[in-house]
Amino acid sequence: MSEHVFSTDQTAQIYLDANATTPVLPCIADVVLHTMKTCFGNPSSSHITGIQAKHLLEHTRDQARKVIGAQYGDILFTSGATEGIQTAVVSTLIAAKNHQIEKPVLLYGATEHKAVPNTLSHWNEVLSIHADVLAIPVSNDGILDLDFIAQHAKNALMICTMAVNNETGIYQDLAAIETAIRTHNSDVAWMVDCVQALGKTKLALSETSIDYAPFSGHKLYAPKGIGMLYIREGRVYTPFIAGGGQESGKRSGTENLPGIAGLNKLFELLLDETDSTFKPSRVLNEYRDKLRTALIHTFGKVTFNHQFQNSVPTTLNFCVNELSSKEVMDLFDAAGIRISGGSACSSGANRSFVLDAMGIASWQSENALRLSFGPAMSPSDIDLACERICALKPILQANCLVVSDTLSPQQEACALGLTQYRHQGACSWLFVSESKHAIIIDPIAEMLPRLEKIVSTQSLNLVAILDTHDHQDRISARQLYERTFVSMLSDVKAGQLGWPSNIEKLDLMNATLERIHTPGHSKDSLSYLVRSKKTGKVLYCFCGDLLLPAGLGNSLLAGGDALEMANSLRQLNTFVQNETVICSGHDYQQCFAINWHAQIQQTPLLSALLSGAMSDAEFVTTKQENDAHTITHSASLCGFAATLDEPPLMQVDVTKAKSMLLESDTCLIDTREPYEHDANDLHKFFNLKKEQVINIPLSRMAHALVTGKLEKTHHYILLCRSGNRSKQAANNLAHIGFEHVYNLKGGLALM
Structure with missing residues (x-):
């Protein structure tokens, strides 16, 4: 029995964004490094070192079959799920160029990862297929409309669905989808994105008529840059990457053997019933319940954007009813808790297209947050996460973000x-x-x-x-x-x-x-x-x-x-x-x-x-x-x-900042909001007197100017989480005549 856990030191980050990516398990990292050092051969070489490498590659392929329940068909190693999706789509559409369907369609789930519809649209145009690319609607619970699938299946060249949604954790009834598809079209290509399903739901692909299933290693504690694609026996295939003929001619390029070795160790852990690294559903559900309780305790009114009974337990998609997603994320980040707003791949968006497709209220879509953890999370990690979340409540109360049970102290940042x-x-x-x-x-x-x-x-x-x-x-x-x-x-x-x-x-x-x-x-x-x-x-x-x-x-x-x-x-x-x-x-x-x-x-x-x-x-x-x-x-x-000309920005790193702050006329300005500022002890980190650290968020900059908090003769080093807000503030101060303002390059993220 073994347990592969991460540090729970009080100063460590609490990582709750596992659906975006996961850290590499220490035991997997050891295997990857060992492979780089000692089993570095090219699997295509005929000497002993190459034979050893080939053995590792094929053994991993056999392990993969057991994990995903694929006794038949091909397992193709790729750089990740995106390449697997490209390969499946290109193979299908090339074979469909001579179709005889009068009004062909390409179907994909409306809540699908953007890699799928974007790939379909791209190759549909490049290959001149001229099919209509249609989104399969979903219910308010995120479940695909089976009647829509049945209606369009006969004209479909390809149907793409996903096993588990990356934003909400909602899982689909693959058997019901299969019935809707195969009742009306026994031969249409069906791809199922299984990225978020690996390690969280049981898979038996050979017992289904799924034709293609992409996977990605970095979503489950393996390295980035390695994935695989399942291809059902007898399905059409065209190499997406041509060249030296590796992978039996299906995917050229020297194989990523260290990454494959990482997958091999991952599969070993998943298959070992005596190993306790990956927790059973019962334990993961307990984890989710604890996190849900902590969120409600801290924020009060919280809306969850999906039904827990049809979601994997490792994902919570929620809104804090009276706070924006940015405010919550900034607060969490300041406290060392990492979550995301919706999908990491769509972090620049103002709203969640997944929740929009589900018909969720606009305010929920705009303020959705995703908290996700991996199945290897330890009980102590979860307890620390809940403790850290609950510790935010007094900060929220002091900054008027939640109503306190007791009389709040007067906070200048809240009112005056x-x-x-x-x-x-x-x-x-x-x-x-x-x-x-x-x-x-x-x-x-x-x-x-x-x-x-x-x-x-x-x-x-x-x-x-x-x-x-x-x-x-x-x-x-x-x-x-x-x-x-x-x-x-x-x-x-x-x-x-x-x-x-x-x-x-x-x-x-x-x-x-x-x-x-x-x-x-x-x-x-x-x-x-x-x-x-x-x-x-x-x-x-x-x-x-x-x-x-x-x-x-x-x-x-x-x-x-x-x-x-x-x-x-x-x-x-x-x-x-x-x-x-x-x-x-x-x-x-x-x-x-x-x-x-x-x-x-x-x-x-x-x-x-x-x-x-x-x-x-x-x-x-x-x-x-x-x-x-x-x-x-x-x-x-x-x-x-007009776009303002940015004045020359003076940037300093942490070492230079600490040196400058030894001078009596130099102060540190934290441009984050007060609730973020309160979550860190900047005085301690920079070894400063209390009066040398000033919290002036951008929302209070006008007030600071009028009340004389800033003097143009003084030197100021500005910081924030990433360096972006402080850079904006430094530029603004320079525009109104401050000559001695500096930005801490990279902000707290690079300290």
Whole structure:
């Protein structure tokens, strides 16, 4: 009996993204390294070293047959599942070029990994097959529509399904699919993606009419770059890679013997009934239950996007009801817990196409998270994962992300001053005075749960919910907010865009809020000015979409007028000062904080207008031309923003950063959100005094500028998780006159 586990040191990462890839088991890594050193022969060589290599290759092939239940047919070693898919599709479509079907189709499951439909579409076009590529619909439970398969099977050249879904862990009833296919077409090629099934479900491929089944080693503790393809006996085959004729002429190229040796060891573990490396379903279900309990304990309201009874136990696809997927992922990553948003192969997407196909609600698709573990996970690993997840609850409570059972301490990052909230480029602002009087400007529907929690946990007195204009890109959420906060606003009679009736200025203790009419983007456009009572200066200007960072609002939308915009901009110039922070309704450039001086410098049209270098007529003509181009060529509906020239970025590595931080005028700025910052002890890592570490997330950058947290004479090293947010912040600070800002290259990920 043996147990191959990973370190459970408290400082180690908790890896819960096994569906994306797995670490190589130590015993498999040892075999791979041994093969590189001592069994390195070419299986095609006739000498003893080559014969030994050939024996290992064929023994692995025999082991594979036992694992997947394939007494007959071919086992072909590949570089991974993608190559196996290509091989199966190319073989099938080449054989089908002379088909006699009047309206041929290629079918694939709507929740299939993108490698499948993309491959079908690619080779369908390249080989001029001219078939319709159709997605097989799925139910809300992710189960394939058997009636659809039956309806189209007779015209199908190929049908592609998967055994287990990579995002949700949902498994298909292969026997039922087989009946639906073979009842109507006994000869159509059927490929089943078995990548996520290996080691999690029992396979008996020779007892089915599955024609092709690709597998990938790195999904189950073997190395990357090695996989295999099962081909049913008698099915058509065309080599995808031609050359020296290796693999009996089916796949040329010298075999990846170290990778194959890794598979051999993997198969040995799977077949050894006395070995405890891979846990039985009963234990894996217990693991899932523990993780589910930990998630609910920590986040409260959690929605699971699949039915556990028809999913493998190693996958949990879920949403935290009142948090975005990015917020949860950032928090987990800061705490050393690795999960993913949907599929790792689709991490750039804003939503899950798998959940969309299942008809799951849009908010779930946009905020889906995938927690997955491998079947070799040990009980201690699971317990540590649950412990680490549960330890996040007080951080969430302290940062107003979940409602606490006890009174939360006042957190500046939660309330006081100005905070920006963003959703897909749109900006909403929360301003809170020292007396806890709060104003929400340009409310966004998606941000309501977050703001509701902040108002509640911080005991804020919400005095107004304001729009800067009737937004053309979305329905105003103001009335939704007013209904939510009706008890606070019941005595406030709101007029135009939410401004309290019969009030000229709103008193915010140390400041006042004023409004001025600034039409141009729309007829009803207003700008709101936060003015300091002490200095009389305007601290913030909430201008909606009249101004965008490095750009101007669109004047060709309904109610827009370029001439009125020119007058509004000149009027605004008489109210604000160079250091006034401009707070727009959209921030396509992700500037987060820009002052009036930088706005003028970075917007040539604005600069020319205010300096008198351009007449009103010239401004109108140029503005209308720019807006017409924007509407035609840009997705930025509300205005045009030029791409900013990035100033030379000064980057430092960890060693250089530690050296610089020995100087008294150098500080470390963590640009992550407070809940991420609280999950790490940066003081300890960099051996710094408390005052040398400042947490200024991008959402609070405008507040930091106005409150004097940053001084242009000081040196600042900025960091975040990956170096991307801190790079953006460093560029932004450079644009507004900070000359001594440095970015920690690679962020915490490379420390």
